[in-house]
Amino acid sequence: MAKEKELDVLDSSYLHLLSAFLAMEPPNVVISFARDCGGDSITETVQNFIWRHCISKADVKWQGPYLKRFLKKLIVEIESSGCVVLDELYEQYAFYMTSLRGDDAAKENSRVLKIISFLFPDESSGILSCSKSRKLEVKLQCSLNMLEGDTGCSIWPSSLFLSEFILSFPDIFSNKCCFEVGSGVGLVGICLAHVKASKVILSDGNLSTLANMKLNLELNHLRTGTQLLDHHRNCNTVQCVSLPWESASEDELRYFTPDIILGADVVYDPTFLPHLVRVLVVLLRCENSVSEEVDAVSEFDASQCKVMSNATQNAEFSGDPIPSVKGRVAYIASVVRNVDTLRYFLSLAKQSNLIVTDLTEKVKPFNFLPYIKSYQQSGIKMFRIS
Ligand SMILES: C[S@@+](CC[C@H](N)C(=O)[O-])C[C@H]1O[C@@H](n2cnc3c(N)ncnc32)[C@H](O)[C@@H]1O
Incomplete structure (x- = not known):
């Protein structure tokens, strides 16, 4: 299996991908960070990262419709670039398809939980790193309305x-x-x-x-x-x-x-x-x-x-x-x-x-x-x- 990125050694493209996902940025934005991570392609390593650190840790209660939309776009993107889609991503999408019927996001005043990560530059290099001490995460319940x-x-x-x-x-x-x-x-x-x-x-x-x-x-x-x-x-x-x-x-x-x-x-x-x-x-x-x-x-x-x-x-x-x-x-x-x-x-x-x-x-x-x-x-x- 391709070596996965570990959270404590994330470079800035992975950090942007994770932070954008947690903040529920539009799927296209998150996918463009995913492409950056793999050098213009959503490689198996990148997919593993998305699976382990984004999708499998997400809370369906708060983010269900967003997860469904994101996964759908991600799978289409990977397929259309000719790469192989990870089985876990297909299976999770199938699960959302059956468990999240209808679009809850359309309900008036639907609430979601966004996590805003303030990324502090590493003091010595000025480069973004993902050391826990250099990141402030704020959880915010927000309305889609x-x-x-x-x-x-x-x-x-x-x-x-x-x-x-x-x-x-x-x-x-x-x-x-x-x-x-x-x-x-x-x-x-x-x-x-x-x-x-x-x-x-x-x-x-x-x-x-x-x-x-x-x-x-x-x-x-x-x-x-x-x-x-x-x-x-x-x-x-x-x-x-x-x-x-x-x-x-x-x-x-x-x-x-x-x-x-x-x-x-x-x-x-x-x-x-x-x-x-x-x-x-x-x-x-x-x-x-x-x-x-x-x-x-x-x-x-x-x-x-x-x-x-x-x-x-x-x-x-x-x-x-x-x-x-x-x-x-x-x-x-x-x-x-x-x-x-x-x-x-x-x-x-x-x-x-x-x-x-x-x-x-x-x-x-x-x-x-x-x-x-x-x-x-x-x-x-x-x-x-x-
Ligand atoms: C555009 S929102 C900005 C909210 C927040 N400061 C932000 O930037 O995310 C405007 C805020 O001002 C509050 N507000 C508007 N009119 C107000 C009034 N007459 N008295 C007190 N608060 C008011 C609203 O309830 C709302 O929370």
Whole structure:
């Protein structure tokens, strides 16, 4: 039998193949990584790898319809290239054909479990390796319906970007009280807990999104709390609060006193933007934060890159130094789907005397998710608001 790749010595093409499969990337994307692994052909070695590390370990309960579609495409691809298909792959496909009748994926609000792997470069070489210590895996239950939970049950690109930002510059967030608005599936909060924010508060206005978010935190071994009066700072506890921007009272908001506020893909509905800006204003102005003494220019001190290898070329600091700003800040990442909506948000912020700095060209996080082809850092705008 051809020698199989072992998980602890994976080179980057195998790592991309496995990560893309776990994240449930479209079958064509996963298959193209499979081809890369075998030098433009899905060889027996590659098929064995897919069988052992992807298919046989997958959970039919969560991924059944995806597995079926993936295997079908894979088998067609291998056959049409004239290679021999592994018996195990045929047998598994036959099993799915009989056990997964109909297409569950078509059911409204079907849930799937995606595993997002942040791939940290090897410190000495800068090359991706699959050593367990250099990989952060986040399990997220998501909906196949992008609109479920007021859009909050899907992973949106800006939360991937903010997560890469947090993991690239952990010192900005460690030992800080971080508050996220419109948290959705909770990915950003899980990354904040990973870099040891002193307190993580996630919020959302939609109750089914909040329920899904809590489940995701638990899937990732984080405790969830809802107690607003919880002053006990514990890195493993993440607070989840219901916070519709339009009804959040000033008193309620003043209670949180975060050092850093975050938001990913929350600038999209003009109806809610005045409420969102009001929430940001109150959170940015509330008193008693430890961040008053923090000079935010130090946030982007290049020495923070020491956690990653000098050999890594992905992260770079370009353009002029970021202007100094005292006190509490918000980081808002956004895909610009409608320029007028973004302009409206910026004008509301200006009217409220907020200072908005466009960091898009100034700060580039590491590319920890190279296998997610639908996500490009260049598609995201990043603003710092103070
Ligand atoms: C496009 S999703 C982004 C979710 C997550 N931040 C991400 O990037 O994956 C927008 C999020 O904002 C929340 N949201 C929308 N309008 C809201 C409002 N008026 N008050 C509070 N949350 C709201 C939604 O429930 C949803 O979770």
